[in-house]
Amino acid sequence: MLAVGTQAPDFELSAGPNQTLKLRELQGKKVILAFYPADWSPVCSDQMALYNQTLKLFDRHNAQLLGLSVDSLWCHKAFSDNRKLHFPLLADFEPKGAVARQYDAYDEQTGVAKRALFVLNEQGIIRWSYLSPNEVNPGADGILEALEKLDA
Amino acid sequence: MSAHLQPAIGDQDHRQGPAKAPLQLVEYGDYQCSYCGQAYPAVRAAQQALGNKLEFVFRNFPLTEVHPHAQQAALAAEAAAKQHKFWEMHDALYEHQNQLDEQHLIGFARQLGLDIEKFTQDMQNPTMAGKVESDFESGVRSGVNGTPSFFLNGQKFDGEWQGQGLTEFLQSQLT
Numbered sequence: 126m127l128a129v130g131t132q133a134p135d136f137e138l139s140a141g142p143n144q145t146l147k148l149r150e151l152q153g154k155k156v157i158l159a160f161y162p163a164d165w166s167p168v169c170s171d172q173m174a175l176y177n178q179t180l181k182l183f184d185r186h187n188a189q190l191l192g193l194s195v196d197s198l199w200c201h202k203a204f205s206d207n208r209k210l211h212f213p214l215l216a217d218f219e220p221k222g223a224v225a226r227q228y229d230a231y232d233e234q235t236g237v238a239k240r241a242l243f244v245l246n247e248q249g250i251i252r253w254s255y256l257s258p259n260e261v262n263p264g265a266d267g268i269l270e271a272l273e274k275l276d277a
Numbered sequence: 278m279s280a281h282l283q284p285a286i287g288d289q290d291h292r293q294g295p296a297k298a299p300l301q302l303v304e305y306g307d308y309q310c311s312y313c314g315q316a317y318p319a320v321r322a323a324q325q326a327l328g329n330k331l332e333f334v335f336r337n338f339p340l341t342e343v344h345p346h347a348q349q350a351a352l353a354a355e356a357a358a359k360q361h362k363f364w365e366m367h368d369a370l371y372e373h374q375n376q377l378d379e380q381h382l383i384g385f386a387r388q389l390g391l392d393i394e395k396f397t398q399d400m401q402n403p404t405m406a407g408k409v410e411s412d413f414e415s416g417v418r419s420g421v422n423g424t425p426s427f428f429l430n431g432q433k434f435d436g437e438w439q440g441q442g443l444t445e446f447l448q449s450q451l452t
Contacts, residue, residue, distance in 0.1 A: 264421060
């Protein structure tokens with residue numbers, strides 16, 4: 126996990142059919158990066174469903190949530206449509222897990238992203254991070270506290 | 278992460294059992310969630326087993342994107358509370374989880390003898406939506422990561438609540 130105080134590495138990933146997203150484009154907003162192992166898996170599904178309901182709370186702090194996994198863009202699209210997600214899912218698909226590796230949030234053994242959270246400030250500096258055990262949904266309380274601290 | 282209940286149980290809450298009970302159980306739940314449907318008899322069983330040792334509080338945590346009727350059902354319970362029938366409505370909702378459309382909600386209100394005009398007005402009252410939202414936000418802050426989420430004496434319970442799990446856990450916490 127990249128340390129707090131580090132400049133978050135920039136990346137450009139597919140955010141849907143014919144859509145890419147550059148982290149740099151979000152400068153001026155806070156950014157929440159939610160790396161997770163896999164679309165459709167039970168814990169990830171619960172975690173993303175929860176964040177989908179807490180977007181309003183993130184918005185209050187001018188924060189954009191991004192979900193990232195090694196799943197392909199079409200898998201993301203199906204998952205997102207099925208769960209009615211209102212935030213981008215980025216495909217860290219080719220080279221597989223390259224962005225997760227940059228953030229030191231890649232599990233070499235299983236070949237998927239770890240369940241890792243980062244909160245970046247408006248300048249793209251990592252201000253908070255949290256690594257959750259794979260089988261535990263970390264909830265949104267840590268993210269919310271981090272955002273509140275940044276706005277305090 | 279801490280997973281401490283915030284705010285503590287207070288006047289804003291719907292409470293069952295003695296306020297001074299040694300065990301204070303809070304559930305964050307969604308009326309359309311099937312796991313919460315399974316938790317309903319588990320809580321019932323725990324209340325029967327523990328009697329006046331247990332106070333139970335229910336707070337709303339509707340996952341509206343996944344459960345299209347969850348919000349309306351939560352509002353129905355809150356509107357029933359305005360006529361002192363929160364728990365009766367709560368029970369009706371969990372006993373008829375697959376009948377949560379508007380027509381059925383009004384039907385439950387009628388069966389409970391509520392003033393229907395007041396009930397439907399209260400359901401649309403922004404104060405009710407505010408109560409549901411503040412329950413939800415308190416859940417997020419407390420570390421709720423799905424439904425049902427239980428807190429005992431302010432601490433999140435991550436063990437097995439299914440079957441007799443909840444009752445056994447609560448009994449083990451009695452000193």
